[in-house]
Amino acid sequence: MPGLEDLYREIILDHYRAPRNRGELPVPPAAKAEGFNPLCGDEVVVYLALDPETDVVRDVKIGGQGCSISQASTSMMSAAVKGKPVEEARRLIRAFKALMSIHESKLEGESDGSDLSAELEGVRLGDLEALQGVVKFPVRIKCATLAWNTLQQGLDELEPADA
């Protein structure tokens, strides 16, 4: 039986108590994306500014309210993608979602997880791996992925993904 310490790792509680990059950016040039989890009322706001010359995520600001997992995940996401090339941010989105869905797809017998493991190849998740414990608590997975889905919306708004 997974325990609370599997879910609420110290680094997660740290981001929850002291979220990084909270604030707003002027829109435009920044994009503002909002994510909502209607079931539990988690709300995530992501402001995103890109440097058009270098295609780098120049700045990220976050807002919103919700449970510790959703808010810590948002803070950790902002720290992870700030200053990174857009391409790398997109790779992180795919890798993080893979991290969250491997467990589920194994449970549902849809896959052995190998296709998802490919998304994780060569991606350094760093602190984000602390959120891996969330997969043992399936109802909380949506709390953790909300920030990343919202980031994706913001990126797609600024520069639509390749088909």
Place this chain on the structure above:
Amino acid sequence: MTDVLDVARIKADFPIFEREVNGKPLVYLDSAASAQKPRAVLDAMEYHHRHHYANVHRGIYTIAEESTAAYEGARAKMARLLNAGSTNEIVFTKNITEAMNLVAYSWARRNLGPGDVVVITAMEHHANVVPWHILVEERGIDLRWIPITEDFQLDLADLDRLLDGAKLLSVTAMSNVLGTLNDIRLLADAAHAAGALVNVDAAQAVPHLPVDVEAWDADFVGFTGHKMLGPTGIGGLWARAELLEAMPPFLGGGEMITDVRFDGFEPNEVPWKFEAGTMPFVEASGLAAAVDYLGALGMDAVRAHEKSLTDYALRALEERFEGRLHIHGPSDVERRGGAISFAFDRIHAHDVAQVLDEDGVCVRASHHCAKPLMRVLGVPATTRGSLYVYNDESDVDTLVESLAKAEKFFAI
């Protein structure tokens, strides 16, 4: 505290309390969502399956007749529990949501048109909101809302104006979020004086209070089996016989007809007119056993037990957490039931429930299918502990200790 109920003995009647969660005894505080089942209910359904399982109202053979007698017997027990004027005023449905929709689809579609007014309240469950929203879109009815006061009661200051010209008042007898008990008789008198009928959502009331539809002077009353110790899959609607007679069928199919021709059909008599297809008759046997179980305890005793335990819980929460934990509901136990919603300032309901689960404490953390009310309260979700016949002070004590742990864990 001397309890009017012998909770230790009652708990022993519920097999689920033999299990543990995370190595801890199960502390079940989510009966407002769904209640646990006593052995008598499980046995009654197993007996029906093993002894006289056959479709009802169909077969001319012994076990089919026994099965039918059991099904109709459940209807009679339910009618007695609610003090209905006649057994045939009880229509079985899948749950109370279907009962509310039966009123909306059958009675309201026959009787309401553009501009006709339905009055509901800000503390309704979605089951008593969305069917009316659908009629706003489909028929152009006018939906009016009775607001709530700061002490979590219906704000009746404007009641006469709200009811003016209304065709229906549809109201909960007990809020599943706030625990607030509404004075149905007072509301029914006001509604009838204005020429409106009264539909009561009694999902939370029937399991926890003596309910008397005659004393309420209601016109429709919905209930659901699984919150009153019975199984899922069965609930129902009580309505005055003349209303049921005049209402058109809701779902079409087998059993709800007396004749079907190439050019039409004749509906069956009340209440079978509204019971299309094979009904949950095994579950009806379980429901009958639940009614017997509650009857043996006595609904007055159930209410007295929950009143004193709610009082104990409210005091314990207040003493332990003072202003840091907000209780969204009345403090006077005369005006409330045992569904207790609360929220810490800085800790989300889901995080609270997660910590409680580790201690085997089952509470609900959500909007409780009452999003309009959540908007009034200004919170996305609350944590709700709800009490029933198998809960005692030790359950409340465990809840309080576990909440203290959550508060410490998430201390900012």
